[in-house]
Amino acid sequence: MSAQALGRLSRGPHPVLFQLLYEPGFAQDRQHVLPHLLRIDAAHVVMLAHTRILPKETAAQLLAVNRELAARLAAGESLFEPPPVHRGLYLLYESEYIQRLGGEVGGAAHVARSRNDINATVTRMRLREGLREVLGEGLRLAEALHTVAREHSRTLMSGFTHQQPAQPSTFGHYLAGVLSELTRSLGWLSDTWPGLNRCPMGAAAGVGTHFPIDTARVARLLGFDAPVGNSVDAVGSRDFAVQVLSGLSLLGTLLTRLAADLQSWASTAYGFLGWPDELVSTSSIMPQKRNAFVLENIRGQATKATGYLMNALMGLKSAPFTNSVEVSSEVSSALWPALGCSRTALTLSTLLISQVQVNAPAMRQFLVGEDTVMTALADHLVARHGLAFRSAHEVVSKLASRKVEPDLTPATARALLEPLLREVLGRPIALEEAELAPLLDPEGCMRAAAHGGGPAPEAVQAHLESLGGEHARLRERLAGWQSQLGSADAALETESAAFR
Numbered sequence: 001m002s003a004q005a006l007g008r009l010s011r012g013p014h015p016v017l018f019q020l021l022y023e024p025g026f027a028q029d030r031q032h033v034l035p036h037l038l039r040i041d042a043a044h045v046v047m048l049a050h051t052r053i054l055p056k057e058t059a060a061q062l063l064a065v066n067r068e069l070a071a072r073l074a075a076g077e078s079l080f081e082p083p084p085v086h087r088g089l090y091l092l093y094e095s096e097y098i099q100r101l102g103g104e105v106g107g108a109a110h111v112a113r114s115r116n117d118i119n120a121t122v123t124r125m126r127l128r129e130g131l132r133e134v135l136g137e138g139l140r141l142a143e144a145l146h147t148v149a150r151e152h153s154r155t156l157m158s159g160f161t162h163q164q165p166a167q168p169s170t171f172g173h174y175l176a177g178v179l180s181e182l183t184r185s186l187g188w189l190s191d192t193w194p195g196l197n198r199c200p201m202g203a204a205a206g207v208g209t210h211f212p213i214d215t216a217r218v219a220r221l222l223g224f225d226a227p228v229g230n231s232v233d234a235v236g237s238r239d240f241a242v243q244v245l246s247g248l249s250l251l252g253t254l255l256t257r258l259a260a261d262l263q264s265w266a267s268t269a270y271g272f273l274g275w276p277d278e279l280v281s282t283s284s285i286m287p288q289k290r291n292a293f294v295l296e297n298i299r300g301q302a303t304k305a306t307g308y309l310m311n312a313l314m315g316l317k318s319a320p321f322t323n324s325v326e327v328s329s330e331v332s333s334a335l336w337p338a339l340g341c342s343r344t345a346l347t348l349s350t351l352l353i354s355q356v357q358v359n360a361p362a363m364r365q366f367l368v369g370e371d372t373v374m375t376a377l378a379d380h381l382v383a384r385h386g387l388a389f390r391s392a393h394e395v396v397s398k399l400a401s402r403k404v405e406p407d408l409t410p411a412t413a414r415a416l417l418e419p420l421l422r423e424v425l426g427r428p429i430a431l432e433e434a435e436l437a438p439l440l441d442p443e444g445c446m447r448a449a450a451h452g453g454g455p456a457p458e459a460v461q462a463h464l465e466s467l468g469g470e471h472a473r474l475r476e477r478l479a480g481w482q483s484q485l486g487s488a489d490a491a492l493e494t495e496s497a498a499f500r
Helices: 015-022 026-032 034-050 056-074 089-101 115-151 171-190 215-221 231-236 239-266 294-302 304-316 325-333 335-354 360-366 374-385 389-402 410-425 433-439 442-448 457-497
Strands: 156-161 164-170
Touching: 026 034, 034 056, 034 089, 034 115, 034 215, 034 457, 056 089, 056 457, 115 171, 115 231, 115 239, 115 325, 115 335, 115 457, 156 171, 156 360, 156 442, 164 171, 164 442, 171 239, 171 457, 215 457, 231 325, 239 294, 239 304, 239 325, 239 335, 294 304, 294 335, 304 325, 304 335, 325 335, 374 389, 374 433, 389 410, 410 433, 433 442
Parallel strands: none
Antiparallel strands: 156 164
16 A cells, blocks of 8 residues: 555546645645644554554554654654655655555554544644734733833823814823723634634544544643544534634734724824834835835735635535535635734734834824814813703804814803803803813813723723733633643653653
């Protein structure tokens, strides 16, 4: 038996199939699949020996080759140089054992398993690794946002609605809002782990096996929490892939929105933000340009996960609920570029946030003449003088229309408001200039907005403290996963070494 002649097949694949299907991903499989395949093989053989399905002597020979291949791979050696025509990595891998140990020993490891459950297990193991990397990058961005938000919790800036000046806020308040959603997105991604960390081994081709295997042992040695309970589910489901892609899509959408705001505020129309020369570019024709182009890269990279999510969903749509190429290959293939693009977008976002240059005077100057204090003035009329809010809203809107100066002094505001109050209410109300003064100051308005998650520095600082606790819990969760996988690796090495 060889990789080229298997079962009822006597010839290698058609050249077109080889060129389009088997060969293109072979180098990637050697790099990303082979390390997991070696671990799966070792865990499976150890289990077969413990359950006495394989003689210990046979297991020892198989595990010796496995250890050698793993050591060579860890040393950077390129294994399995392919022949001119082949049917993929797994059959070349198995043929290596057969060539070395003979068919009776070298081909013994495949009892009670299939490429179906192996491929499903490899996908979950690769995805565990990719998910941990994305979450790590996400937490680095969270740390950068947390630091800059705290630093600028008193940096006055206009809030915006419909891209128009709204009410006084701070740059730190805005960043803390972004950080809130980032924290939830990372939490959602981390919540995919329990469903992901189930081991399909033992499902074979989707109907289990007659052999009395110990699926729990294999799961434990590979760092999984437990086996998948149903063999059809084990090889036919890729819902965990869709869940991760959904989380990446939501995360990417947030990054695009952040990047859009930062690029807008970095434009000369606002002049709020900037970056050092090494993070911007210039124009090939316009020598004055300083383009924050990295923000466009972030938007481009971050949105790709959504496209891959759609590919995965369409790959699953109407596919039979069992193993198939759409399920095992096409859906899973969307994961790896989606994870890579998401990591890139997160890394670039962290870089720009950590090195952002904030032009606080420009932010403050922007508020002049923009009437962002009008809501606070209406609130005062309600709280101090008992007006219904809609009446106060009408009075202050008339004030905004009739005032001449860009910003009001307390005396001017009083002189304009008292006649308007009489006009709208039909009764006089006397206003105190000393009470109006802090309301007409954007910074005073910002500091007074201490409720409902507003921008008052103390409220922002308390919110950041709470988010810091969430990040610490996420880090602990990641550390727990890493510890579990490390312990599994050590246990697999110990149990494998016992067969020498």
